[in-house]
Amino acid sequence: QVQLVQSGAEVKKPGASVKVSCKASGYTFTSYAMHWVRQAPGQRLEWMGWINAGNGNTKYSQKFQGRVTITRDTSASTAYMELSSLRSEDTAVYYCARATWVRDSSGKPRGWYFDLWGRGTLVTVSS
Amino acid sequence: QTVVTQEPSLTVSPGGTVTLTCASSTGAVTSGYYPNWFQQKPGQAPRALIYSTSNKHSWTPARFSGSLLGGKAALTLSGVQPEDEAEYYCLLYYGGALVFGGGTKLTVL
Numbered sequence: 384q385v386q387l388v389q390s391g392a393e394v395k396k397p398g399a400s401v402k403v404s405c406k407a408s409g410y411t412f413t414s415y416a417m418h419w420v421r422q423a424p425g426q427r428l429e430w431m432g433w434i435n436a437g438n439g440n441t442k443y444s445q446k447f448q449g450r451v452t453i454t455r456d457t458s459a460s461t462a463y464m465e466l467s468s469l470r471s472e473d474t475a476v477y478y479c480a481r482a483t484w485v486r487d488s489s490g491k492p493r494g495w496y497f498d499l500w501g502r503g504t505l506v507t508v509s510s
Numbered sequence: 511q512t513v514v515t516q517e518p519s520l521t522v523s524p525g526g527t528v529t530l531t532c533a534s535s536t537g538a539v540t541s542g543y544y545p546n547w548f549q550q551k552p553g554q555a556p557r558a559l560i561y562s563t564s565n566k567h568s569w570t571p572a573r574f575s576g577s578l579l580g581g582k583a584a585l586t587l588s589g590v591q592p593e594d595e596a597e598y599y600c601l602l603y604y605g606g607a608l609v610f611g612g613g614t615k616l617t618v619l
């Protein structure tokens with residue numbers, strides 16, 4: 384079964400770090416990218432960054448640069464998102480999402496194709 | 511800081527047609543922003559509907575269509591169903607980085 388299974392809810396204190404995992408199954412993990420998106424309570428979706436699960440290259444949102452690290456373990460078909468220096472505003476549901484960078488038949492880029500999401504991991508930051 | 515703007519809320523009658531738009535603070539949205547559209551219902555993860563402006567996923571109902579309209583990305587629902595009541599988000603590409611819009615809460619009434 385093709386799915387992304389995320390780790391369970393976390394409660395952290397301000398200043399701490401959190402590491403959320405996203406285990407892929409049912410497909411070739413290294414053939415896709417994995418994006419991370421978060422959503423604070425009642426707020427918009429917020430893109431955090433992505434990793435090329437094949438070569439490990441990453442790209443982060445400027446907003447989270449320096450605080451977020453996305454990694455992967457190909458032997459475990461698992462992607463990780465670690466966020467440091469947590470503050471209350473980081474309380475959110477964190478999602479992983481599988482995506483492919485698509486091109487048309489002539490090789491022209493067509494952008495990202497998102498097709499599979501995890502169910503989300505609630506991270507609560509509270510003293 | 512790049513801001514992507516959507517209508518905060520829209521209301522449509524069942525069977526009606528509604529268009530949601532997605533604007534960029536950097537100027538007109540073109541196909542090079544590769545707009546994606548997502549639907550999200552309460553307590554659920556987002557679900558992709560449209561990629562690369564107007565391309566549907568295999569699971570996207572035919573009543574959903576994407577386009578560029580007046581310098582914005584647009585999502586049109588024709589023949590709206592009660593189950594289409596949800597939050598809709600656009601996602602734009604900025605040379606590597608991605609930015610979500612603020613979302614449109616669509617009410618079917």
